[in-house]
Amino acid sequence: MAISLRQIQSFLSVAECGTFTKAAERLHMAQPALSQLVRELERELGIRLFDRTTRRVELTEGGREFQGASAKIMHDLDLAVRNANNLAERRRGRIVVAAPPLLAAILLPSAIVELRQRHPGIEVAIIDARTDKIVEEVRLGRADCGLGTFSAIEDGIERMPLTRDSLMLFCASAHPFAARTSLPWADLAEQPLITLTRDSGIRLLVEVGYETAEVPLRPLYEVSQITTALALVEADLGVAVLPTYALAMTSGRPIATRPLVEPTIARDVVMIRPSGRSPSPAVLAFEAILRSCIRRVGDLDWGTSGEPGVQQTR
Incomplete structure (x- = not known):
C-alpha cells in the first residue's frame, strides 16, 4: 500500500470543508489535482470515501471511520515534528x-x-x-x-x-613544603603519605610518580574519597598527591598546594x-x-x- 501524507491531507481537508473547491483553496492547489489525490487514496484503500453531489460531498461510512483514524495519525505526526523541533532548538x-x-x-x-x-x-x-x-x-x-x-x-x-589536569602536592599550611614554589617527587620519600585506594586511577598515577622518582611508596593512610584525604591533610596528618581540580575544595582551609615536578604528570x-x-x-x-x-x-x-x-x- 502506497498512501502518502499528501493524500491524507487532501482527504481531511475535503472532509472538513465539505467541497473540493474550498479544500483546494485551503491547500493552495488546483481542484483537479486535489480530486486526483482523493481518487488515488480511495483506490489504495479499496473503498469510497465520499458521496458526491453537485454542491457538496459527504463522507461515507468508511470515510467517517477513516477520518477518525487518519486525523489521529496527522495529529501524532504533527506532535512528533514539534517535539523534534523543540529538541533541535534545545527547548526540551x-x-x-x-x-x-x-x-x-x-x-x-x-x-x-x-x-x-x-x-x-x-x-x-x-x-x-x-x-x-x-x-x-x-x-x-x-x-x-x-x-x-x-x-x-x-x-x-x-x-x-x-581540559588538562595535573597531579599536585597538598599539605597543611604549616608544613615546611608550603614555603616551596614546587617540589620534585623525590622530596616525598620520607613524608607520611595520604593516598587513595588502589581502585582509583589517581592512585595509579601516584605510583607512576614514585616509581619514576625511584622512591618507595608507603602510604600512611589509604582512603576512597578525595574529601577524606583533604580532611587528613588539613589536620596535618600527612601530605597527599591529588588532581588539580581538588583545589576547589581547599578555599578558606589551611591547606597549601604546590606543583610536583620531575616528573610532571598530567x-x-x-x-x-x-x-x-x-x-x-x-x-x-x-x-x-x-x-x-x-x-x-x-x-x-x-x-x-x-x-x-x-x-x-x-
Missing part, C-alpha cells in the same frame, strides 16, 4: 550525566544552573560513581555522557577533551559519549556550557606547571 530534553563525586560537586551544579537558565525545558539527572562505573553506564546507554579521566584503551566510547579531563550514537541537541548544549564552566574554574590552574614530564591519560 533530558540528560543523564555520570561523573566522579568530587568532579560532579565542582562542575555540575554551576553547569546545571546555567543550562536551566538558557534551556529551562532540559532536565539533568546525575550518576556520581567511580570511573569504571561511569564507563559502563555510558557504554550501555544508561548515561548520555560521562566526565572524568579514562584509560585510552577503553572501547565503546568517544572522548571529547575538556592527564586529559574529558567528556565521554557512547560511540556510534549521535548526541542529542540537549547533550551538545550541555557540553558547550560545561566548557564555559571549566574555563571559569580554570582560574584554579587546572594545567601543568610547564615542566616537561610524564603525560598520562589515566
